[in-house]
Amino acid sequence: MIETEVLIVGSGPAGASAALFLSRYGISTTVVTKYRWLADTPRAHIMNQRTMEILQDAGVAQEAMRDAVPNHLIGNSILCESLVGREIGRIKSWGAAPERLSEYRLNSPFEICDIPQNYLEPILIANAAKDGAQIKFSTEFLSLTQDDQGVTAQVRDRISGNQYPIRAKYLIGADGGRSRVASAIDLPMQGEMGLAGSVNILFKADLSSYVAHRPSALFWMLNPEARIGGLGVGLLRMVRPWNEWLCVWSYDISQPAPQLGEQDAVEIIHKILVFCLR
Template sequence: MTTTHGGEDADAAWDERVPVLIVGAGLAGTSTAMFLGLHQVPSLLVERHPGTSNQPKARGQSWHTMEALRIAGVSERVRAAGYDVDRGMPIVIARSVTGPRLHEVLPERWPDWSHITPERMGMASQERAEPILADRARELGAELRFSTRLETFEQDAHGVTAVLRDLRTDAVSRVRADYLVAADGWRGGIRRRLGIGTHGRGTLEHSVAVVFEADLRQALAGREFALFYLQNPELGGGSGAFVTTDTPGRYVVTFGYDPDAGGGYADVTDEYCLAQVRIALGVPDLEVELVDRAPTGLAHRIADRFSCGRVHLVGDAAHTMPPHGGQGGNTAVMDGFHLAWKLAAVVRGHAGAALLDSHDAERRPYGELIAGQQYTNMIHRAAPHLADGTEDAPVPWERLLLGYRCAAGAVVPEPDEDGALHEDPARPTGRPGSHAPHVWLIRDGERLPVLDLLGREFVLLTESAGWARAADEVAGRLGVPLRAVLINGEGGPADPEGRWRRAYGVGPDGASLVRPDRLIAWRSPGAGGADALGEALCTVLRRGPRNAA
């Protein structure tokens, strides 16, 4: 990376100007573009491949991700593109698919979390989810260019200049952006060019992914979805996995190999792959047609920083983890969700540039937490020999996904803040940094989840007309998108039992300020006014009382 100085006009020899340039059209990149569009900031997304992923991997959208996709207006599209989880989807540990089960990770039905979220899980694969996110990003104003590679970039105090190459025509162009989002994956070059190191357990396994077709209707008892973690000494590396795909009759088996033994991957022949597939299935004479195979692997790495100047890392560029638990793709989507509103606030002049410092402060601890949990899951499901007492203790899923807290970052902490990274969402505290608790309100005689009132701007939840007037005054004075929701007031939703107050930890005269990413930014348990609200909002946005700069 080259860094230059001298102001916006020091070198104006670029071909186009965009607010945000995103490199990489995977789940992280397409999500970032989509959520930026939701906040009225157009972006340019470039991807070196000719289209979105054609790999049936990163399947599943957890509840917190579906909440974010609901805000973006695509949750039902994504749900319809995936397997119906209500039909059952056990995850099994076994010697082989047709052999005795050693352990069942998930039951036939998902737990009922309707008391902590209005959303249900989705089960679309990356292959099907990415085009939906990309289409929605276009609908919201993003431009996507495939077969386009980032050649070089340089940043200065005022922006980022990138050199792009059209791989179809070999034409080169220069793009100037206020900010660059690195969504180019773990093997992408942006993080390395920035000189950002990594920490973690490193490479855990070299493996081979074999895509094949076979008649497994009887073996799978007619199930559309199945995931088996295989612990079998006959498999390469002693373990592997089997999973169904979106194409009926097509499946994937993975197994380990030693890249330093013999010819490495060159020794992994078609005949060897066929034998490994039959071992994984437990059917020695199974008729198998190989479709594809490729080297892959497992790693546990987290970037030492998620931001450097005007460049911000999301998805696998920021963290890579074993797939056990399915949160790699979810974390990538949520990186874009939590970063986009901050970029939009700075680009639109609502916030100070220092707001973007909170990307690292908020997302790196979460990336480390999730990666650690996935490593623990890997030990439990596929690699018990790696257990040495240094792995993280398991954290309940509801805490990880709907109870995660940002104890430091773009929030106003309270005097008794204890720095906890998660809490039980069934017993919410309503503290700043926590997920806005799910409660049902009533509007026009119909139930309304509080989630449907959030997501596009700052929202002040209150029952006090005084706080509602304060919100209008602060929004006008600061020029910040801020809207008051007057619960149990004229024109507002009703909560006759006061459930929202208990969940958010405020009294009848109090208020809770919720960020666009539905995390609580600040609260006042009792009465207050425009001065207190304005000071809190300026603290969150890292800006002065009159302007953002």
């Protein structure tokens, strides 16, 4: 039986930062996470000033800033018909509007910046591990039982297939939107689920000549033909300036999720690039 004070299920932003803070406080912590590594796609990215301050408290802000795209490269949201078409407008965003700049600057030593989740999670987890957290990859949470002294979780090593228990005083369910921890304790969920289906496609392409003069994290293409994939508006997100991108391809959520192969992805990217550059 492995014993720990706090068992964290999940190594996303919630689990990884809980592990980091608990380790900084010297609390024995074990993280179990289902996959063999951390996020492999960019997902959450805009870091507000308070988040940066919290990272500073945890001693990792400088490290995070090395991987961040700074405010002056994300401070516009571009509305256009396409990347080469008519530009409709630029909305100053993320604290970059001239009339708000001093307010933002006066209220924090940090600016809002952009750190994709697949860059941030390794920083959080590596620092938690340096401070003593045990990180168990490829380990799936299965079930739990609670008693007056704590909680016993059953987990499965996905490499060997072995199941074993972990005993903890506390368990943090940080296992995402489809949390098995939440269902294990019958935690009610509020709100409407399953509103839209979207496929996120990552690709590399040097688009500097279309975007570098109007730096932005998000390019919104308003165009009747943007209905590709049923989205109604084309969104291109910068992942790394200006050669790594994420585009969103939606699907009808009343139907099963499409099973896309490499060739489908290539065709969709081709359509999206034609759309962006027409």
